[in-house]
Amino acid sequence: MTSSILRWALIGASDIAATRMVPAMRALGHRVVGVASNSAERAAAYAAANDLPYATTDVDALVGRDDIDAVYVSSTNEQHRRHVEAVVRAGKHILCEKPLATSMEDATAMVDAAARAGVLLAVNHHLPGADTHREIRRLVRSGAVGRPLAVRVFHAVALPPRLQGWRLGGGPGAGVILDITCHDASVVNPLLDGVAIDAVAMSAQQGPWGAQSEDAVVAAIRFADDVLVQTHDAFTVPFAPTGLEVHGEEGSIVATDVMTQDPIGRITLRDRAGTRDIELGDRRDLYQILLDAFAAAVRGEGVPTATGQDGLAALAVAHAVLRSTRTGQREAVR
Numbered sequence: 001m002t003s004s005i006l007r008w009a010l011i012g013a014s015d016i017a018a019t020r021m022v023p024a025m026r027a028l029g030h031r032v033v034g035v036a037s038n039s040a041e042r043a044a045a046y047a048a049a050n051d052l053p054y055a056t057t058d059v060d061a062l063v064g065r066d067d068i069d070a071v072y073v074s075s076t077n078e079q080h081r082r083h084v085e086a087v088v089r090a091g092k093h094i095l096c097e098k099p100l101a102t103s104m105e106d107a108t109a110m111v112d113a114a115a116r117a118g119v120l121l122a123v124n125h126h127l128p129g130a131d132t133h134r135e136i137r138r139l140v141r142s143g144a145v146g147r148p149l150a151v152r153v154f155h156a157v158a159l160p161p162r163l164q165g166w167r168l169g170g171g172p173g174a175g176v177i178l179d180i181t182c183h184d185a186s187v188v189n190p191l192l193d194g195v196a197i198d199a200v201a202m203s204a205q206q207g208p209w210g211a212q213s214e215d216a217v218v219a220a221i222r223f224a225d226d227v228l229v230q231t232h233d234a235f236t237v238p239f240a241p242t243g244l245e246v247h248g249e250e251g252s253i254v255a256t257d258v259m260t261q262d263p264i265g266r267i268t269l270r271d272r273a274g275t276r277d278i279e280l281g282d283r284r285d286l287y288q289i290l291l292d293a294f295a296a297a298v299r300g301e302g303v304p305t306a307t308g309q310d311g312l313a314a315l316a317v318a319h320a321v322l323r324s325t326r327t328g329q330r331e332a333v334r
């Protein structure tokens with residue numbers, strides 16, 4: 001495989017595939033060959049609506065096709081393991097949605113299975129590849145804030161009506177922690193070189209929708225060298241900007257509107273020299289950045305913006321937060 005153009009199959013007739021991923025794939029010249037759904041009716045309607053040549057309920061038949069290079073798994077979270085394992089059996093490369101799985105056991109098995117089969121497994125964490133987050137990492141690594149002491153993540157948003165389904169249910173993949181906290185971890189882990197130690201957290205059910213799972217959470221997570229990370233994630237906050245701040249001994253980074261799906265946001269650096277905006281050059285679609293890196297990794301050039309291991313590490317943080325909301329105790333990240 002030397003081409004940058006991939007031929008994709010979709011597992012999951014999902015909103016994210018229709019609204020973000022298929023448009024991003026097509027904008028890069030990739031082809032989308034077909035979709036698998038649990039319902040023949042939904043598969044057919046989805047294929048028609050998204051101009052896909054092939055629709056099926058038979059995952060193995062779809063992923064076994066010769067005209068497919070890679071598979072994008074965007075089914076609901078508790079199905080990710082089953083679907084990824086089917087793709088691994090077919091020997092195709094995989095881009096799996098986050099959270100990688102609903103348990104660490106499942107996620108570890110998925111990463112191991114892909115490694116054994118020699119196929120690429122990447123996770124659709126769109127934030128780490130964003131220009132804003134690459135720049136924040138570059139600033140921290142270059143010593144712009146000195147020794148990092150604290151990170152604050154504001155990722156409280158309003159859940160749009162069209163997504164007010166399984167996320168608010170009582171299933172194993174529901175709730176704001178698996179939905180959003182794992183995204184926070186996907187940027188904080190690489191920023192702090194990935195060594196999360198433990199977490200304490202408190203969640204709530206704030207929305208008018210009678211959710212069976214948490215729709216808001218605040219967490220405190222300790223990383224190596226006693227760096228403290230604070231997160232606020234919610235489905236219930238319509239007007240707050242998202243953001244990420246890094247506070248160090250020599251300076252502070254304040255990044256606004258950077259925890260979103262769109263290539264927006266600004267970064268300000270504050271230190272002894274004053275306060276200044278950091279110039280950002282790359283405003284490409286975040287999913288196109290991710291797909292470009294994925295296609296390059298398939299060609300053997302570089303690594304995806306979030307590898308299977310990165311997805312596993314992000315899930316480990318989210319799971320410690322989830323466990324802490326249930327036990328009321330400090331929980332190890334493992």
Ligand code: NDP
Binds near residue numbers: 011076124125
């Ligand atoms: P959707 O609810 O749109 O789709 C998930 C599944 O729900 C589909 O695969 C489909 O099952 C089923 N479904 C969809 N519409 C209907 C319907 N009208 N009636 C019955 N079933 C339906 O989920 P999302 O697109 O929001 O999320 C999918 C995955 O993507 C999740 O893992 C999520 O965490 C992740 N995600 C990631 C984002 C990112 O930025 N990286 C953003 C949003 C989501 P079937 O395939 O069987 O038809």
